[in-house]
Amino acid sequence: MKNLDNKICIIGLGYVGFPLAIEFSKYYKTYGFDVNKTRISDLKNNLDKTGEIASITIKESDLNLTSNKDDIKSCNVFIITVPTPIDESKKPDLGALRSASEFVGEIIKPNDLVIYESTVYPGCTREECIPLIEKKSKLKLNKDFLCGYSPERINPGDKVNNLKNITKIVSGSNEKALNMVDKLYSKIVSEAETFKVSSLEIAEAAKVIENTQRDLNIAFxxxxxxxxxxxxxxxxxxxxxxxxxxxxxxxxxxxxxxxxxxxxxxxxxxxxxxxxxxxxxxxxxxxxxxxxxxxxxxxxxxxxxxxxxxxxxxxxxxxxxxxxxxxxxxxxxxxxxxxxxxxxxxxxxxxxxxxxxxxxxxxxxxxxxxxxxxxxxxxxxxxxxxxxxxxxxxxxxxxxxxxxxxxxxxxxxxxxxxxxxxxx
Ligand SMILES: NC(=O)c1ccc[n+]([C@@H]2O[C@H](COP(=O)([O-])OP(=O)(O)OC[C@H]3O[C@@H](n4cnc5c(N)ncnc54)[C@H](O)[C@@H]3O)[C@@H](O)[C@H]2O)c1
Structure with a gap:
């Protein structure tokens, strides 16, 4: 039976967001939102061009796919999985993250929870993203809405290590947020554990150093x-x-x-x-x-x-x-x-x-x-x-x-x- 307390929306349905949305849709009423209308229409036709999710799984899932803001206004949990590339001078390009944050700021209501999964540097969620949500929504973090950061660790193409069996780091803007994020992810990480950390910054830093360590090991x-x-x-x-x-x-x-x-x-x-x-x-x-x-x-x-x-x-x-x-x-x-x-x-x-x-x-x-x-x-x-x-x-x-x-x-x-x- 689905948990009806939460209505989840995943924003950005790429390599990370789409498998996540499919997994959440098994336990909660879930929406998948993407600005790319072609991506939404492909997915509605059961075609995942990333090759991560089989057609039959999409067909049998309960996921609601949309590019329409009105469809997701009633959600109370927004999970942001948009790209975080670098620009030509190898500096972070936060364009998609900023625009997704403003977008969420336009639709969130008091008591909602926003979770970021995109890879960033320590401090990015608090310094760059949350202020945009606050500005657009006129709501205040921890007073009116909560925030979490839970980095994604999936490895596309890898059929052994997957969302269900990779330990998921969870963090929150306060204790209540941390427990909410933990409870949500504990459902989908059914064959592994969640790992609570004390701040958004610790979770952000943990993710970015995993990949930096790998880069350096290969450089060696x-x-x-x-x-x-x-x-x-x-x-x-x-x-x-x-x-x-x-x-x-x-x-x-x-x-x-x-x-x-x-x-x-x-x-x-x-x-x-x-x-x-x-x-x-x-x-x-x-x-x-x-x-x-x-x-x-x-x-x-x-x-x-x-x-x-x-x-x-x-x-x-x-x-x-x-x-x-x-x-x-x-x-x-x-x-x-x-x-x-x-x-x-x-x-x-x-x-x-x-x-x-x-x-x-x-x-x-x-x-x-x-x-x-x-x-x-x-x-x-x-x-x-x-x-x-x-x-x-x-x-x-x-x-x-x-x-x-x-x-x-x-x-x-x-x-x-x-x-x-x-x-x-
Ligand atoms: N792909 C991986 O292996 C992997 C693993 C771990 C973490 N990550 C991180 O996860 C994040 C997402 O990566 P990805 O590989 O899934 O990216 P992706 O490019 O495959 O997908 C991103 C999706 O977001 C959509 N999008 C862009 N801007 C949007 C907006 N403002 N609102 C709604 N949708 C928007 C795009 O149309 C696209 O479908 C990045 O920060 C990446 O570093 C990726």
């Missing part, structure tokens, strides 16, 4: 890969050997793209900067990770030259464009850096990615994708950029010649003595 192994290339030793073998020690963390080198790991550290460094501390380690890690695409392209070119392949007009196949495996998300894909750098050498590049549609790639990056006819060609070099499971089935010997360079960025290809496979 990326730096090792650069060093070991100079020393002519295999990075993977070194890491596998070191990983036999109980406290060594076996991170893999690679590209760090997407809208989380490569973005969130800048939220933290922005806040550090305006607080009077200039972060060095975090930014050094970011710089190194941001340069990996160019490094990989140059390494491939050098390997081709070492095999006496004429680089100009050579044929290169790039396998995968998304920022991670088994997921259609191409936001901030660093594979683009590899492609752009290879283009500088006048190479002919085919890009194949069965997870993304040609139209989206054209709109976002101005690139055309190849279809499976690329498997009838022979390439001088193949770059495995993303570890989509389909790629492991490709018969590489059929699309290469005896000098072709195969660069396995993700270190997932099995050892094959008949192929020239290189890794980071």
């Amino acid at each position: 192994v990326n730096e090792l890969a650069l060093i070991f290339e100079k020393l002519n030793i295999n990075t993977k073998e070194v890491i596998d050997a070191a990983a036999t020690k109980w406290n060594f963390l076996p991170y893999k080198p690679g590209l760090v793209g997407g809208h989380c790991i490569g973005v969130d550290p800048y939220y933290l460094t922005h806040k550090a900067d305006i607080s009077g501390y200039s972060p060095e380690i975090i930014l050094a890690g970011r710089k190194l990770n941001d340069n990996m695409g160019f490094y990989i392209a140059e390494r491939v070119i050098k390997l081709m030259i070492s095999k006496s392949i004429i680089v100009e007009n050579s044929n290169i196949l790039v396998l995968g464009l998304t920022f991670k495996e088994n997921c259609p998300d191409i936001r901030n894909s660093k594979v683009i850096d590899v492609i752009n750098e290879l283009r500088e050498y006048n190479t002919n590049i085919d890009i194949y990615d069965p997870w993304v549609d040609d139209k989206t790639v054209k709109n976002v990056y101005g690139l055309s994708l190849s279809d499976s006819s690329c498997f009838n060609k022979k390439y001088d070099s193949i770059i495995l950029a993303v570890a989509h499971s389909q790629f492991l089935e490709i018969k590489l010997e059929k699309i290469t010649h005896d000098r072709s360079v195969i660069f396995d960025i993700k270190s997932v290809l099995p050892n094959n003595r008949n192929l020239n496979i290189y890794q980071l």
